[in-house]
Amino acid sequence: xxxxxxxxxxxxxxxxxxxxxxxxxxxxxxxxxxxxxxxxxxxxxxxxxxxxxxxxxxxxxxxxxxxxxxxxxxxxxxxxxxxxxxxxxxxxxxxxxxxxxxxxxxxxxxxxxxxxxxxxxxxxxxxxxxxxxxxxxxxxxxxxxxxxxxxxxxxxxxx
Numbered sequence: 733x734x735x736x737x738x739x740x741x742x743x744x745x746x747x748x749x750x751x752x753x754x755x756x757x758x759x760x761x762x763x764x765x766x767x768x769x770x771x772x773x774x775x776x777x778x779x780x781x782x783x784x785x786x787x788x789x790x791x792x793x794x795x796x797x798x799x800x801x802x803x804x805x806x807x808x809x810x811x812x813x814x815x816x817x818x819x820x821x822x823x824x825x826x827x828x829x830x831x832x833x834x835x836x837x838x839x840x841x842x843x844x845x846x847x848x849x850x851x852x853x854x855x856x857x858x859x860x861x862x863x864x865x866x867x868x869x870x871x872x873x874x875x876x877x878x879x880x881x882x883x884x885x886x887x888x889x890x891x
């Protein structure tokens with residue numbers, strides 16, 4: 733069973749279909765891609781601060797190896813540990829980066845695979861959403877609290 737968290741960008745479009753297309757699903761759990769290709773995985777997911785921390789940690793490990801401060805086997809073990817940490821915490825790093833950019837978490841979804849998780853989430857989420865969401869500061873009629881003149885000036889403003 734897989735679990736995904738669902739995230740929505742800041743200032744989502746008013747149409748629920750457009751909102752649904754912009755949602756991001758992030759898988760919970762271990763990431764093989766992050767284990768095997770740590771820095772590339774961070775780069776692909778635009779995790780700049782964790783990538784910088786990875787580079788600094790890698791440089792420190794390599795510096796210790798070159799200065800012969802530690803046994804030559806320890807730096808290799810340190811890099812494996814660093815990639816394991818990225819593999820186990822990659823999903824948390826992605827959620828943290830989205831939160832910093834103003835995204836908000838809508839919920840979670842469980843299923844056998846990503847497609848089933850998406851289907852379950854959308855089957856519960858879409859009926860609860862208005863077809864076109866009202867913009868902040870507007871009234872249900874969409875006029876924003878103002879009466880606009882009709883063509884020809886038959887009806888004036890209420891001001």
